[in-house]
Amino acid sequence: MSRGALAALPEPVIMRGAVTAPPLAPTTGRPYRPVVTLNGWTAPWRMKDGVKEFHLVAEPVVREIAPGMQATLWGYNGQSPGPTIEVVEGDRVRVFVTNKLPEHTTIHWHGQRLPNGMDGVGGMTQPQIPVGKTFVYEFVARRPGTFMYHPHADEMTQMAMGMMGFWVTHPKAPHPLISEVDRDFCFLLNAYDIEPGASTPKVNTMLEFNLWTWNSRVFPGIDSLNVRLGDRVRLRVGNLTMTNHPIHLHGHEFEITGSDGGPWPLAARCPEVTVDVAVGQMRQLEFVADEEGDWALHCHKSHHTMNAMGHAVPTLIGVDHVGLVKKIQKLLPDYMVMGERGMADMGEMEMPLPDNTLPMMTGTGPFGALEMGGMFTTLKVRRDQAPGDYRDPGPFTQPPGTRAFEWTGALPAASRPANPVAAPAQSPALTVKKPGADHKH
Amino acid sequence: MKLKVALAFAWACIQVSGWAQSTVTEPDGQAWRRANAAVGQHQRGHADILAQEAAQTQVASQATGTAGPVLNLRQATTTALRQRPDLWLGPALNTLETARINTQVAQLSHQVSRAWVEAVAANQSAAYLQDALEAAEAGAELAQRMAAVGNWSQMQRVQTQLLQSDAA
Numbered sequence: 001m002s003r004g005a006l007a008a009l010p011e012p013v014i015m016r017g018a019v020t021a022p023p024l025a026p027t028t029g030r031p032y033r034p035v036v037t038l039n040g041w042t043a044p045w046r047m048k049d050g051v052k053e054f055h056l057v058a059e060p061v062v063r064e065i066a067p068g069m070q071a072t073l074w075g076y077n078g079q080s081p082g083p084t085i086e087v088v089e090g091d092r093v094r095v096f097v098t099n100k101l102p103e104h105t106t107i108h109w110h111g112q113r114l115p116n117g118m119d120g121v122g123g124m125t126q127p128q129i130p131v132g133k134t135f136v137y138e139f140v141a142r143r144p145g146t147f148m149y150h151p152h153a154d155e156m157t158q159m160a161m162g163m164m165g166f167w168v169t170h171p172k173a174p175h176p177l178i179s180e181v182d183r184d185f186c187f188l189l190n191a192y193d194i195e196p197g198a199s200t201p202k203v204n205t206m207l208e209f210n211l212w213t214w215n216s217r218v219f220p221g222i223d224s225l226n227v228r229l230g231d232r233v234r235l236r237v238g239n240l241t242m243t244n245h246p247i248h249l250h251g252h253e254f255e256i257t258g259s260d261g262g263p264w265p266l267a268a269r270c271p272e273v274t275v276d277v278a279v280g281q282m283r284q285l286e287f288v289a290d291e292e293g294d295w296a297l298h299c300h301k302s303h304h305t306m307n308a309m310g311h312a313v314p315t316l317i318g319v320d321h322v323g324l325v326k327k328i329q330k331l332l333p334d335y336m337v338m339g340e341r342g343m344a345d346m347g348e349m350e351m352p353l354p355d356n357t358l359p360m361m362t363g364t365g366p367f368g369a370l371e372m373g374g375m376f377t378t379l380k381v382r383r384d385q386a387p388g389d390y391r392d393p394g395p396f397t398q399p400p401g402t403r404a405f406e407w408t409g410a411l412p413a414a415s416r417p418a419n420p421v422a423a424p425a426q427s428p429a430l431t432v433k434k435p436g437a438d439h440k441h
Numbered sequence: 442m443k444l445k446v447a448l449a450f451a452w453a454c455i456q457v458s459g460w461a462q463s464t465v466t467e468p469d470g471q472a473w474r475r476a477n478a479a480v481g482q483h484q485r486g487h488a489d490i491l492a493q494e495a496a497q498t499q500v501a502s503q504a505t506g507t508a509g510p511v512l513n514l515r516q517a518t519t520t521a522l523r524q525r526p527d528l529w530l531g532p533a534l535n536t537l538e539t540a541r542i543n544t545q546v547a548q549l550s551h552q553v554s555r556a557w558v559e560a561v562a563a564n565q566s567a568a569y570l571q572d573a574l575e576a577a578e579a580g581a582e583l584a585q586r587m588a589a590v591g592n593w594s595q596m597q598r599v600q601t602q603l604l605q606s607d608a609a
Binding site: 060062072100101195200 | 465466467468469470473474476477478480481484588590591592593594595596597
């Protein structure tokens with residue numbers, strides 16, 4: 001390729017804000033049905049001599065994690081994650097990568113078939129991209145599917161700081177194992193450890209992250225997935241955190257139709273309501289949204305549906321505080337009894353928090369506090385959601401008589417044995433061998 | 442305990458005053474990009490920063506000059522004896538007088554030794570405290586810079602600054 005051909009780079013497009021951009025319909029190149037990136041966007045491109053050209057700028061960014069919290073991260077083109085790159089199988093793709101970070105970087109195109117020198121492993125397949133320089137990656141998107149991109153240079157730091165993005169290669173022709181869907185959503189699982197009151201992640205955290213995010217957002221900052229009743233829906237979920245995430249959908253069964261390894265054969269698909277997405281994996285979930293309502297979609301690790309929490313807070317359930325509160329308040333006037341009846345108070349109480357810090361359990365629905373955070377959002381299935389309309393229709397109006405209700409009739413007395421069975425005098429000692437204490441995720 | 446009360450007080454102050462969050466979290470990202478660009482200028486990191494500090498120190502030491510010499514113990518004792526002609530031995534003295542003066546010389550020498558050791562210790566102590574203060578000041582300044590780019594909370598900054606005020 002001549003230097004002249006590269007003389008004019010496509011201007012990088014910078015995104016401000018964390019709204020979910022509408023799907024970017026292709027105006028050049030082969031047609032396809034575009035994806036929707038949750039709280040993200042698809043990078044525009046230009047066609048140059050039959051090559052799709054993108055321009056990514058690796059740079060410091062300020063990302064709103066949810067309203068009330070801004071994180072100082074590294075990302076691409078103004079946000080973290082970077083823009084989704086959408087191309088079609090067989091496209092020749094040229095990506096300019098400009099490094100505006102204070103240290104070198106590279107981009108690894110996770111899962112792609114490409115020439116070895118385009119794989120982006122700094123020091124091994126290419127020299128690192130120095131500060132201030134622009135490198136060019138160019139290859140043919142050979143395999144249709146769902147991929148990710150991320151640095152392979154000072155990788156732990158740069159990923160802890162938010163550098164990653166999504167890549168979708170659409171099939172060039174109808175594919176027997178890739179279905180046409182009405183709505184196609186994608187998001188990356190990522191995680192940050194940000195001290196309450198600070199804004200930059202701790203880059204040396206290995207497992208004890210305190211913000212479990214989808215596309216660098218937490219509940220209630222993650223947009224809902226709004227679909228029309230009867231839509232065939234695909235979710236593409238990639239995991240760039242350091243632990244696995246069982247992604248669970250309420251109200252529907254889905255099938256795993258593929259991964260970044262490609263579409264799965266029909267014989268490998270089975271109905272599920274939860275899929276574990278392991279570290280570095282990609283999963284495509286597909287289902288027909290045929291139950292109206294507001295359906296939770298979340299990671300099933302319950303501490304991943306919490307925001308920053310104090311792991312050192314002791315369990316206080318059942319501990320009587322009467323007579324101690326005033327004494328403790330002499331030293332700590334703000335001292336507040338909490339946790340003695342469980343932690344639900346956390347979802348309802350307004351407590352003083354450091355600046356730039358989200359409540360641990362938060363969010364409000366039509367029936368009260370949701371007590372959630374982190375990797376949680378809602379699939380909203382509506383009869384009257386117009387095709388192509390991705391706007392939030394608001395809370396679901398349930399048909400009368402279909403909601404859990406209070407029983408006001410008589411209750412039978414509980415039958416408990418009067419005297420518990422006496423334990424045998426010589427009970428064999430119960431020894432429990434617990435696994436090592438190093439399983440911290 | 443004293444520290445804990447001080448921390449609780451400092452935390453209460455933060456809550457009341459609602460100290461402004463550092464500007465690096467402004468959504469336009471300008472301040473955050475500036476902070477990254479500033480550290481990015483030192484492309485070799487530590488080595489470049491040392492070179493820059495060395496250049497600054499050279500200018501500073503030329504301006505202030507260096508401290509004068511200090512007496513050693515022998516010089517201090519000799520100087521003290523020179524101020525006491527009454528303790529100088531002469532040919533006219535008898536044995537008893539010589540012994541008395543020798544005793545007084547020994548006492549003076551002892552006092553001078555003691556004062557000298559105390560003075561040296563005080564100097565070293567002052568120098569050490571000065572070093573400790575400078576280290577605490579550097580720590581507090583670093584904490585301030587950590588908080589300014591959002592890496593530390595105001596709480597963490599205040600904890601380090603309390604160490605500085607203890608040292609001062």
